[in-house]
Amino acid sequence: DGGITQSPKYLFRKEGQNVTLSCEQNLNHDAMYWYRQDPGQGLRLIYYSQIVNDFQKGDIAEGYSVSREKKESFPLTVTSAQKNPTAFYLCATAGIRQGDSNQPQHFGDGTRLSIL
Amino acid sequence: AQSVSQHNHHVILSEAASLELGCNYSYGGTVNLFWYVQYPGQHLQLLLKYFSGDPLVKGIKGFEAEFIKSKFSFNLRKPSVQWSDTAEYFCAVLDTGGGNKLTFGTGTQLKVEL
Numbered sequence: 001d002g003g004i005t006q007s008p009k010y011l012f013r014k015e016g017q018n019v020t021l022s023c024e025q026n027l028n029h030d031a032m033y034w035y036r037q038d039p040g041q042g043l044r045l046i047y048y049s050q051i052v053n054d055f056q057k058g059d060i061a062e063g064y065s066v067s068r069e070k071k072e073s074f075p076l077t078v079t080s081a082q083k084n085p086t087a088f089y090l091c092a093t094a095g096i097r098q099g100d101s102n103q104p105q106h107f108g109d110g111t112r113l114s115i116l
Numbered sequence: 117a118q119s120v121s122q123h124n125h126h127v128i129l130s131e132a133a134s135l136e137l138g139c140n141y142s143y144g145g146t147v148n149l150f151w152y153v154q155y156p157g158q159h160l161q162l163l164l165k166y167f168s169g170d171p172l173v174k175g176i177k178g179f180e181a182e183f184i185k186s187k188f189s190f191n192l193r194k195p196s197v198q199w200s201d202t203a204e205y206f207c208a209v210l211d212t213g214g215g216n217k218l219t220f221g222t223g224t225q226l227k228v229e230l
Binding site: 004031033035040041042043044045048050056058090092094096103104105106107108109110 | 122125150152158159160161162165206208215216217218219220221222223
């Protein structure tokens with residue numbers, strides 16, 4: 001979606017290094033999500049946030065960290081503790097209206113992370 | 117936890133052939149279901165969604181899906197595929213635990229040959 005910007009498009013990580021993936025949105029959506037996509041495994045949820053200064057672990061949070069200091073931004077840090085970080089990372093957003101929690105998620109173009 | 121199964125991992129069709137991609141989910145209560153498509157080099161896009169009402173849902177680009185509660189299925193169909201339908205297709209179910217979280221299937225890679 002044009003309203004979700006992920007950067008960089010490609011990222012290379014050295015052993016023992018932390019790297020941060022950026023996700024910015026101008027859709028005024030409350031909720032933001034980080035997924036990891038691996039061939040044959042679909043998308044798996046890493047972290048999500050429904051409101052500023054609050055976030056929850058998804059299914060595969062180990063080795064990752066996030067922050068949500070602004071509504072527009074939800075950066076993901078891949079730490080050195082993540083032993084298999086090579087993957088395609090997708091950021092998504094969704095509006096959450098009171099009484100209506102099933103708004104479809106919108107996705108960014110993704111960041112492909114590789115190990116040097 | 118909910119789960120989603122997509123049984124066809126790779127499908128190859130000729131243009132004009134009919135398409136049906138299987139999707140089964142595990143939860144027996146009220147479900148919200150989605151099909152997303154990822155064209156080569158592009159972001160995930162919503163094809164269609166089912167929340168309630170008519171179990172036959174029509175989406176973009178001629179796709180449709182039928183929600184069959186008794187079979188826990190939400191199969192995606194298209195009567196006549198085109199080369200431009202080559203993409204990866206993901207079925208997803210909305211998590212009932214809140215947070216508007218999605219659980220995705222493993223995806224089906226569709227290749228349409230001329």
